[in-house]
Each structure stands twice: as structure tokens, then as C-alpha cells.
Amino acid sequence: MGKTVLTGIKPTGQIHLGNYIGAIKPALRLAENESYQKAYFVADYHGLTKIHDQNQLKELSYGVAAAWLALGLDPDRAIFYRQSDIPEIFELSWILSCFAPKGLMNRAHAYKSLAEGNQRSGKDVDAGINMGLFTYPILMAADILLFQSELVPVGKDQIQHVEIARDLAESFNKQYGKIFTIPEYIIQEETSVIPGLDGRKMSKSYNNTIPLFEEPKKLQKLINKIKTDSMPAEEPKDPDSSVIFALYKEFATIEQTVEMRRRFEQGIGWGEAKKELFGVMNSFIAEPRLKYDELIANPRKLDAILYDGAKKARKKTIPFLKEIKEKIGIYQ
Template sequence: MSAPRMLTGDRPTGRLHLGHYVGSIANRVKLHQRYESFFIIADLHMLTTKNTREDIEQVSRNAREMVTDILAAGIEPDRATFYLQSAIPEVGDLNTLFQNLVTVPRLERVPSIKEMARDAGKEEIPYGLLGYPVLQAADILCVRGQAVPVGKDNAAHVEVTREIARRFNHLYGKVFPVPELIAAETPTLVGTDGQAKMSKSRGNAIALSDDAATVRRKVMGMYTDPNRVRADVPGMVEGNPVFAYHDVFNSDRAQVEELKERYRAGRVGDVEVKEKLAVALNRFLDPIRERRARFEADSGLVDQLIVEGTERTRVEVRRTLVEVRRAMGLTSAYTQVRRRAERYRKAAATPA
């Protein structure tokens, strides 16, 4: 490989939001200039919680929107390989082989699995969801990924990948790099309701593709300090979602500090703080909107990127699988059986 490789991506369940940006996209934008970058459209992972016929019918549309969001955020199309997970069946073969390198109790200790099941309204954990980190290991290692920029939720999954890579290399010889987890500066972003992390399913998210009016409306409805009933009452800055967003997205640091000082002293109302946050967020999102408009105007480009990327990735995955099977001895096992069968056929065909 000419350059170290990065593997990252998302499930095609809808448009990406600010939580995705701080959790991993910001890192992807910085890293994709240094790494050979693969971006997975993880529709098989989507099936662990969203697997109705209607969900699946939305994959192609959601995939296009997701890739457009990623490009709009700053990823250059000539430095990225986008691919559709379900279009590469060899990943499933690798997943099957990896399942034997990790135990059920180990997977049950991954904290996000129960959270994902709860968020999806599932009383019991499906087999596929329990094995989510194993399939993720196949995703990362099938292209020999060496860097994985992820949010807080997926950190434990990447650790499972590291364990599987080490286990495989120990048993069968060094085939895989042990990937490095690259954590975000802001691991999670609380939702606009202040009750949980930003999430599409909870309806508490600001999308990267939201227009200015939508952003302002969502900001003006944000949760703040519940104990503050009037503007002249001193308020809490710590734990206040509005100020958490100011800290991450408002580039005018002097303004942020001045607002915090006035808020703590009871000299500014929530409306003014939110108004300035809306301005700051729209200032942050404007370049993303402009890039998105350019990619949307080039009809068919995103589809072409996905097709080209999927075809290229499948070649890489097939190459990896051949090496994996050879290292494990699976190739030689069948070769030996076939040779004996050929000798048998020749002997049977020879006259006595």
C-alpha cells in the first residue's frame, strides 16, 4: 500500500447532523489528506435495527444524501473511496471467519449494544446486533484499515477490531494491521432537547443540510437552564446545551466569553444567547451548504462515485480474503480434497 489507510463511514438512515460532524466527520476531513480513505455506506449494519422492506427501499436515496453530506463537509471526491457495504458479499465471508475469534460475553460487554437495542425499541438483542462489532471488524480489516476516526459510541467497537486483528495474527500469521482509534476532540454532542445525545431518531438534531431558517427555529426551541425563569436571574453555563454549542461552533471566542460572563451574572436573556448561537451556526454551515449545492447540481456524480468506489473496494476485499484463507489453511484443505478426487476420477476411468 502506498499510503496508510483510513476506514470510516455511517449507516444510511438519513441525513447527517452536527453530532456526526463533531464525532467523526471533522476528523475525517483533517485526515483524508494524509490517508488513503475508504468511506463505508453501512447498510448491513442498518439492518440490525432498521430492517423492514420500507427501510431497505430508502437505502439508495439515503446513501446519496449521506455521501453528499460528507462531500459538503469538506471531503474531496478524488481523495475518497465510497462503497456500499451490501454490494461486497466477501465482507460477509470475513465476518463469518471472525465470529470464531471473539466470545459472546466479550460482545455483551460492549456498552453501546444495549443502548442501540433500547433506542430501536427492541426488548431483546438480535443476533446481528450482538455481532455488530464483529461485522465492523470485517469492514475495517477487509481493506487493511490502519486508522479509524470514530465517535464515542464506536470506540468500544474498534477495540474489538483490534483484539480480533491481534488474535488472527497470533493464530495464523501477521495478515492485518492493528488499527488505531482516532478519537474526536468533542466525543458527543447533546441534542437540542438537552436530554440525550444528538440523534436523528430522537428528533433533537440539527442537520448539516438544514437551511438557515430551520437552524434558527431549532436553536430558539433549545433547552437551557431550567431554573432560570427571568433574564435577570443568574444562570448556569456548565451543562447548558446552548453554551455547549457556542463552545464548539462559535468562532468568535470573545463573544462567547462575554455571553458566559453576562449569563452567570443575570445580565443577558436566553433569547439573545440563542440568537447569537443561530448566527454562529449558520456562519459555520454556510460553506457546507455552498459545497452541497455544487455537488447536488452535478447530477449523477454521487452515484458514479459510489459505483466506482464499490467496484474498487471489492477488488481490495477479494485480495484480502484470498490471503486470509491461505493463512488459515482453508485454501489448501480444499485443494488437497480436490487433488484426491481428481486422482480417484483418473483411476476410475483407467481400464483394468
Template sequence: MTAPKPVTRPTRILSGVQPSGKLHLGNYFGAIRQHIALQNTGECFYFIADYHSMTTLQDPTARLANTRDVALDYLALGLDPNKATFYRQSDVPEVCELAWIFSTVCNMGLLERAVSYKDKLDKGLEPNVGLFSYPVLMAADILILRSHLVPVGKDQVQHIEITRDLADRFNRVYNREIFPLPEYRLDAESRIPGTDGEKMSKSYGNTIEIFAEGKPLSKTVMGIVTDSAKLEDPKNPETCTVFALYSLFATPLEREQLADRYRAGGMGYGEAKKALLGQIEAYFEEAREKRKSLVRDPGYVEEVLRVGAKKAREVAKVTLELVREATGFIARPVV
């Protein structure tokens, strides 16, 4: 008699993006592009982290607008709601209850060692409790769906390690194997330079927006900081922000040709910036037109988020009931 084959479950992939401003090339190449690709390889859940945005953004009107912009951007860039579950974090309230429960098994030292918190304080952000406990809410986002794989940038790797620690602590404290220990996945292009050469970030004010066009886009690209080399001087493509950004869009042959022109001299940075501008405009042209179409159909976008939240809550409710049972709370129906 042949032994039955073990039941295999699809890898559950989860990631989120904060609606704290316009999405930019760093978001796209560091996260969104791989999110879109992964929707064909596993069971994907992607959420708009509107609760997380409260640590730095207190304007409710701006948050609503930013949340809608993120939804439009993802759908325009290729997220397929038939393949991936797409939802707002605030539409899954079970996340907040789990975050509180995790906070009771999380020691202070674990959060005090979080590099991201220290970095944000160094940038002048107010040291509020939400900012300090950000990794706990992030752990709840991931573990409420019992996710296995979390695509993140390098700056979020420590948060995944904290998530694993909290999952393991909860399982040991309550002697239940409820939570898996999720792994992180880094994209090859997890650090994208901004217009000043530093990491592209809204907090640095050095971003190139994905859906910028016309004069605003041209002004941003032409304003990229370069060195003082003269037109006739040879230039080093490996240390140039313009070339680094151009390489994200160009074919290997285009990249090689531009590098040769840099080294040969006789080409100014202005010409290189115009080449980059052309690449950006061509790359996002189709998505830009799709986004304009989605703007005219707000009901569709809202329906995608509503259906996504319903699917996410179905999973979240099961997880939370397991947690409530393990922690000694009376099981009760979740509305």
C-alpha cells in the same frame, strides 16, 4: 555500502457512517470534520454502512434515500474522491464473508460484554442477532482493508478493542500475520450535546441537522432546552447547551464575548439562540449551496460511489484470498 532504507507504507485510515437518518451536528463535529481533514494525511477509505443500518432500519426505501443523503452530505462538506476512497458497504461483498469467518474465532463472552449492545437494548431496540454481532461486522469492515487507524467516537472505542482482539485471534489461530492491530483516533469534540442537553443522537430525537435551513432550522434551535433563569439574571455559560453549541462554531474572541454577556446578566437565552442560529447558517452556507448543485447531478454521485467500491474491492479481494488460503479453502477467482 549503505544499507537500504526500510519501505514505509502510508497509514491506511478507515471509517464509516450509518445511513439511519439525516446527518446532524454530532455527526459533523464528532466524525465528518476529522474525516475530511484526514484525507490529506493518509490513505483514506470512508464507507456508507448500509448493512449496519439494517439492525435498526427495515424500510428499504428509507435506506436508499438515507444512503444517497449521506453521499451528498459528505461530498458537499468537502470529501474529495481524488484523495479518499468513498463507497457503499454493500458494494464490497467480501466484508460479509470475512465477518462470518471472524464469527468462528469470536467467543460469545466478547460480544456479551459489549456496552453498546446493552445500551441499545435499554433504549428499546429489538435484540436481534445482527445487533448482537454488530462488532464482528464492524471488525470485518476495518480488517478487510487491513486498516491501521480508525477515527471513532468514544462509544465505539470498545468495538475497536474487539476488532483488535479478533485480528490477533485469527492471526494466532491460523499462524499467519495477515491483519494489523488497528488503533482508534478520537476527535476533541466526540460528544456533542443535543437540543435537550443529552448526547446528540438520532435515537434521542434531539438533533440539529447539518443541512436544515429556514424555518425548520430556526424552530429546532429556538427549541433548545435551557434553565429557568430570568433575563436579568447572570447565567453560567459552562452549563448551557446553547453556549456549548455556539462554541463549536465561534472564534475564541466570539466565545469569550458571549461568555461575558452570560455572566453579566441582562441577556435572555433567546438572544443566545439567535446568535447560534447565525453561526450555523454562516458556517454551512458554502456547503449548502454545493449540496444543492450535487442534487442536480445524481450521475456524478453514483459514479463516485461506483469507483470507490471498485478501489475498495481491489484491496478486499487480496485480503480475502490470504484469509481463504490460511483457513484451508481453495483459492478461486473473485468476480
């Protein structure tokens, strides 16, 4: 049996280029290795930490599922499920919480960032922070450990979550003997931080994203908003410091990328560079966009695929959780 690779995406906004380049693309590339066992999921309960509107959460969850499928995920060759359909994840989350030091949660990046922001603005340190957000890393550890995942593709900002999963697994194994697999993270260094419209990391929090399945006219307008400097067209430009080039190479062929690098170094106008970026992106997205729109219009089809994936998932999670419970002295 090959190594198990696990990737999930949280439905807190429309799927954007950062999601695709940082998570979906590397995960699907790993899927090309036939020796790997693949598990992909829609992290809808993670989304609940921020979204409390029923219809919005449902629509965004379908959007994540449709994106995976439109971009090439084959549910017959992987386990593809919705997090909320696997109750064993949440039972394990409670078990792991009993091994998680509160100090470790205090140091988790998402909580620490919000708490420090509250302090700077003179608010109560925990203002606006719910327990779901505080314990988010424990639920993520349950996602990873329940499937005995060995490889977890993540962006740099997610490394800490895999490290917390490792800490909890090692703590449990030390107490009860080896039961959890110790996961490793995989990072694509060259795409670990995807720049957004303003040059900062592409993030829904910064409102600087480019939705992946945007229709052509809107896509062109968003690309035209990408922040650039005032260098004249004929001036040589450094492709490695350019947001436009960073995005271009993710959708272009090797030959196109080499040629675009040459044009940057010899001098290319920003308007022309943005036009070229739109060309390769729109060409790449055209077919997936059609499939995505078709799936979004058919939620019953998405439900059927996800329910089938949950059945496959629970063939693994039910017996493994039983084994974990026996280790801690809870028998069924």
C-alpha cells in the same frame, strides 16, 4: 506509505450535528494530513439492522454520501465507497464471526442496552433484537480490518467496537501469524458527547437531533427549542456547561468563540445566545447545503462516484481477502 484512516456513517436518519461534529469533522481534519491514506464509507448494511423499508434505506444512504461530499470530502484524494459494494467485507465478517466468543457479543453495548431494557419491562430478553444487531460489532470489525486501518476516529460510545476489532485481530494473528493490523481509535475529547435539544447526547434514538442541512427557518426553530435554564439575561453563565456554547464553538472562528465565552461570563440572554448560534451555523452551512441539495437531486452522480470508489477499494480488498483465506486453509 502513511497510516490508513477509516470512517463510516450508518444511514439510519438524516445527517445531524452529532454526525458532523463527532465523525465527519474530525475525519476530514485528519484528511488534511497528506501522509494519511483515507477511506470513508456509507455503512448501508449496518443501517439494515434498523431500517427495513427499501426506499427509506436508499434515500438515507444517498443522504450520507451527499453529506460527505458537500462538506469537503474529495473522492479523488480518498477511497469513498458504499459498504454494500464491497462483498469482501461480508465474507470476512463470517470468518471473524468464527473467532468471536458469544460472550463478547453479549457484552456489546448496543445489544446489552436493548436486552436490559427488555428485562426491565418484563419482556423476553431478546425481544425485537435481530442477529444483525447482535453481530453488528463483527461486521464493524470486518470494515476496519479489511482495509488494514490503523486509525479509526470514533465517539466515546464507539470505542468498544474498535476494541472488539482489536480482540478479533489479535486472536486471528495468534492462530495464523501476523496478518491483521491492530487498529487504534482516535477521540476528540472536547466533542466526544454532542448534546442534543434536550441536553442528552444528540441521537436519533432520543429524537433530539438538529439535521445538519436544515433550511434556515426550520433551523432557527430547532435552535430555539434547545433546553436552557431560567437564569436571567444579566446573570453570568458557565459556557462549559451550556449546550448552546458547545455547539457554537464547533462552527465559530477562534475569535468568535473567545468573544462568546466573554459574553457568557458577563451575562447574555438565552434568546440572544441562540440567535448568535443560528448566525454562525447558518453561515457555515449555507454553501454545503446548496451542494448537498444538488447532489441529492442527482442520485446517478452519487452512484457514479461511489462505484468508482468501490473499484479503488476492491483493488485492496480482493488480494487481501485472498491472503486471509489462504491463511485459514481455503484456496482459490
